[in-house]
Amino acid sequence: MNADQLLRDTLREWSEETSAPAGRDLASRALRRRRNRSRRRIATATGAAVLALLAGGAAVVVPMLEGPQNVHLSGPAPAPDPDRVLAHPDESPPRHLVAAGDLAVSAYRTGETPEKAYDWYLYDTGKQRYEKTPWGALDVAPGMKAAAVLEKTLPTSRVGILDLRTGKVAQWVPLDHEAGGVSWSPDGTRLAVTTYSGDPDVEATPANRETAPGRTGYYVIDIETGDKRYRPLPASIGGRSDLGWSRDGTRLADPAPTRGPYLAYYDIQGRPAGTPPYEGLGATDAGRSPDGRYYATGDGRTGEVKDARTHRRVGDGFTGAPLAWTSDDRLLRWGDCGDDCTDDRYERLVLTDPEGGTTVPLTGFRASEGHGAWEPLITRR
Amino acid sequence: MDDEEERSFRAFVAARSPALMRSATLLTGGDTHAAEDLLQTALAKTAGRWKRLESPEAYVRQVLYRQQVSLWRLLRSHRETTVADVAELPDTPAREDGTGAAELRILVRRALARLTIRQRAMLVLRYFEDCPEREVAELLGCSVGTVRSTTHRALARLRTLVPELDPAAACGLGVGNSSVEVRQ
Structure with missing residues (x-):
């Protein structure tokens, strides 16, 4: 008997010895508890609240690295029309720009194939469509004029600053420790670069779990001054867990700390820092609306919009993770497939009002995983 | 309602x-x-x-x-x-005879009860509910990396509590390594 099977057998045998609770009585007790329940809700956890670079801050990036080699990216970006919605509800993944207000799907990652690197697609302003890239990992800076890119195969020993107007790398930043993930600060002045001992996108399998590539540390690179600081992290087992930023850009968010809660925050010097308001466990990528009137909560699968003053729910809850507020009263989120769900027709990007009365589909339905699945990178234009 | x-x-x-x-x-x-x-x-x-x-x-x-x-x-x-109030583990490992597997399951059960709640939840989801890592992450509202690291720590703890599960101690018995057989 192998050890996996032993563990499975133990759990199954143990469960089979469990006596059933008193069915009708259990339902009555649950209903009673429901009726007596306090209005205070227990915050639920959400996982990927870390990596979104969706909120706040200026949007113009002018990378200037290492003194005399300063880089000046070409031309100003055209100002986006905040009322304009660019939707392609029949495209999954999208071929043409998807945007709402001053947020856009700047790039997306396809597939989730074990032992195969992801493919990244970037929006090409010249061709006016998303184009497949050769990069192993990337993040688009607020303003969508530049992207930080890492070459395949990950990890790699330099990070590039890609000028999205020319499609050329304007500057390479050499790294002593090999990197697998990049994340721009919300104001586009700094980069968090997570380093790994191997390719973080290679799935850890039962056979290689112990030896799968793990995280080794991270750099914070100041794009304006060229200052580059490296901090090691305790060894971890395999899998991607890039550091991101708090919405105000003052702290780094660690989605997989080796100690402590699921989500830890550090200050720029690497010291433990508290969780910012409307972030961390129980929060969502969307967080608080720009005018502060609403905030979105969720558990990763479902979500709710609440009034920030009364903490009461606004409208009905919904199925689909809240992603970002495109304006004071427009929420970008995943929308579910209703009564017509399959593995290939799982969820789509939609734009809704806080009450959920109006829902505008922005993309076609993505698959739940594997072929047909894609993960958008949402960036301020 | x-x-x-x-x-x-x-x-x-x-x-x-x-x-x-x-x-x-x-x-x-x-x-x-x-x-x-x-x-x-x-x-x-x-x-x-x-x-x-x-x-x-x-x-x-x-x-x-x-x-x-x-x-x-x-x-x-x-x-x-x-x-859970769990009895101390016996000092003697499972015997290498016909009763070994049953004894081993009892040892594993006791060891499972000694894990942290979070570690046990991960193992129950992965090995009892057969949930893929991504589903576990969505269910618990954490990253796939956290699922992996917590599962890793849980299995390491199990191996500490039940040395027979340790590949080094048991000549190639490893939880998580399906290709290796448990001695019986």
């Missing part, structure tokens, strides 16, 4: 509570009182959303696991411990 909804809720509880109770019992490390309380809390939350739920069982399981992990978060400030 109107009368019809209450009837359907009661029917659901009657039909599914045995299976849900099994999961809850594993989550609580064999503490049936804690399991019943956990399940009751999850069902109370489910009742509150009953008319909007497309898949009540999926929802109640999600609440079950998250509630338990949430409890873990409260407990861990006092030290990592388990809610």
Whole structure:
């Protein structure tokens, strides 16, 4: 008997010895508890609240690295029309720009194939469509004029600053420790670069779990001054867990700390820092609306919009993770497939009002995983 | 909840509570009182959303696991411990005869009960519910990296508590390594 099977057998045998609770009585007790329940809700956890670079801050990036080699990216970006919605509800993944207000799907990652690197697609302003890239990992800076890119195969020993107007790398930043993930600060002045001992996108399998590539540390690179600081992290087992930023850009968010809660925050010097308001466990990528009137909560699968003053729910809850507020009263989120769900027709990007009365589909339905699945990178234009 | 909804809720509880109770019992490390309380809390939350739920069982399981992990978060400030009162492990390992497998399962069961709530929840999801890592991450609201690291730590802890599970100690017995056989 192998050890996996032993563990499975133990759990199954143990469960089979469990006596059933008193069915009708259990339902009555649950209903009673429901009726007596306090209005205070227990915050639920959400996982990927870390990596979104969706909120706040200026949007113009002018990378200037290492003194005399300063880089000046070409031309100003055209100002986006905040009322304009660019939707392609029949495209999954999208071929043409998807945007709402001053947020856009700047790039997306396809597939989730074990032992195969992801493919990244970037929006090409010249061709006016998303184009497949050769990069192993990337993040688009607020303003969508530049992207930080890492070459395949990950990890790699330099990070590039890609000028999205020319499609050329304007500057390479050499790294002593090999990197697998990049994340721009919300104001586009700094980069968090997570380093790994191997390719973080290679799935850890039962056979290689112990030896799968793990995280080794991270750099914070100041794009304006060229200052580059490296901090090691305790060894971890395999899998991607890039550091991101708090919405105000003052702290780094660690989605997989080796100690402590699921989500830890550090200050720029690497010291433990508290969780910012409307972030961390129980929060969502969307967080608080720009005018502060609403905030979105969720558990990763479902979500709710609440009034920030009364903490009461606004409208009905919904199925689909809240992603970002495109304006004071427009929420970008995943929308579910209703009564017509399959593995290939799982969820789509939609734009809704806080009450959920109006829902505008922005993309076609993505698959739940594997072929047909894609993960958008949402960036301020 | 109107009368019809209450009837359907009661029917659901009657039909599914045995299976849900099994999961809850594993989550609580064999503490049936804690399991019943956990399940009751999850069902109370489910009742509150009953008319909007497309898949009540999926929802109640999600609440079950998250509630338990949430409890873990409260407990861990006092030290990592388990809610179950678990007897000390015997000093002698499983014998290498026909009774070895059964004894080994008892040792593993006791070791499971000594894991932290969060570690046990991960193993129950992965090895009892057969959830892929991504689904575990969505269910518990954490990253896939956290699922992996917690599972890794849980398996390492199991190997410490049951040395027979350690590849080095048992000549190639490794939890998580399906290609290696357990000595019997």
